[in-house]
Amino acid sequence: MDMPKGRPLTLYEREQIESWLRLGRKKQWIADQLNRDYSIIKREIKRNSGEVLPYNAQAADYYASRRKRKTNKRKLEKWQNEKLKKYVEDNLNAGWSPEEIAGRLKDNPPEELKRCKDKAVSYESIYNWIYAGEGRFGGLYKKLRRKQKIRQRRFARKKQVKTIIKKRVPIMQRPEIVAKRKRIGDWETDSMIFTGESILSVQFERKTKLCRLHKCEDKTAERSEEALRDSVDSLPRNFWLTITRDNGSENVLHTETEVPSYFCETYCSWQKGGVENLNGLIREYFPKKSNLDMISESEVYAVQERLNNRPRKSLNYLTPNEVIALEISKKGL
Structure with missing residues (x-):
């Protein structure tokens, strides 16, 4: 037998x-x-x-x-953590990254989760749930920055065209304090290209992560500089100390803006990495194939405020708007 x-x-x-x-x-x-x-x-x-x-x-x-019994079940797949799972899903749909969600849960858990057994989850666990757990059935990878089906880092370098810019001050002459991110007022600026004639003028404050977005009718230097001046006017003047730019043709009129400008070296976009990273976040809302001509200023502003109301790890998971509001109240502006 x-x-x-x-x-x-x-x-x-x-x-x-x-x-x-x-x-x-x-x-x-x-x-x-x-x-x-x-x-x-x-x-x-x-x-x-x-x-x-x-x-x-x-x-x-x-x-x-x-x-x-299976004891190594993912935290977000346990029935006791339904509220935690819902919190993660809701904030992924709101555009938060797994790291931002995990940081917020660790430092400022919402009231409805404080009595739960598991009040927090690591960002690696969230990624694992999205790519290898039940989250993959809902296509949640599409809510991430790069929307990659497989979790894999990829890097690419943009080609740039050399432009002659008068009175150009190289980044090597920029004050050393700017690189340390110890003060508010050091900005980076860039332009985002889409399929239509319109472009997006993007400004990023290095310490607070605050951003300003403006739709421009075209890529001319006049329009770009007008958008930049609108950003300068949106905050008290002492919140604008320096601007770091690339060597694109849209920056040839930099002298028309009172804020001192410093220019990156050619093919060194990493020298203004903050705004480059911000561009990646904006692509989540306005993909490269989008026609910006069909998008209104109000829609652009809505995306700007959505980004400014996201918690950031470098800010102890406060939002840029919260940080800038605290700074304004301190100075009594």
């Missing part, structure tokens, strides 16, 4: 093992009677017997069923 393979021991078989052990039967004899491999019976007895207590069928069956 063939031995059953892959079938766990039943309670009835365990009761027989207990009875035969009490009668002093050998393990090999018990294995032959149950038509089981000797190693199975040996392991069963060894696992469920102690130095003092003998083998007990009821206890052995209980511990076997407990071991069989």
Whole structure:
């Protein structure tokens, strides 16, 4: 008679093992009677017997069923964490990154989660749930920055056209304090190109992560500089100390803006990495193939405020708007 393979021991078989052990039967004899491999019976007895207590069928069956339960289930897939899962899903749909969600949960958990067993989840666990867990069935990767089906980092360098800019001050002459992000007022600016004639003028404050977005009718320097001046006028003047620019043709009229400007080296966009990263966030709302001509100023402003109301790790998970509001209140502006 063939031995059953892959079938766990039943309670009835365990009761027989207990009875035969009490009668002093050998393990090999018990294995032959149950038509089981000797190693199975040996392991069963060894696992469920102690130095003092003998083998007990009821206890052995209980511990076997407990071991069989899946204990490494993802935190967001446990039924006890439905509220935590909903919080993560809602904020992914709101455009938050897994790191921002995890940071907010750690430092400022919402009231509805404070009584839950699990009040927080790491951003790696969120990524794992999105790509390998139940989150993959909802296509939640589309809510992430790069919308990649497979979690993989990819880098690309944009080609730039060299433009002659008069009175250009190189970034090497920029005050050293700007690189340290110790003060408010050091900005980076860039232009985003789309399929239509219109472009997006983007400004990014290095310390507070505050951004300003303006739709421009075209890529001319006049329109770009007008948009930049609108950004300058949106805040008190002492919040604008420097501007870091690239060497694009839209910056040839930089002298028309009173704020001192400094220019990156050619093909070194990483020298204004803050605004470059912001561009990636904006692409989530306005993909490169979008026709910006069809998008209104109010829609652009809505995206701007959505970005300014997202918690940032470097700000201890406060939002840029919260930080700038605190700074304005401190200075009584």
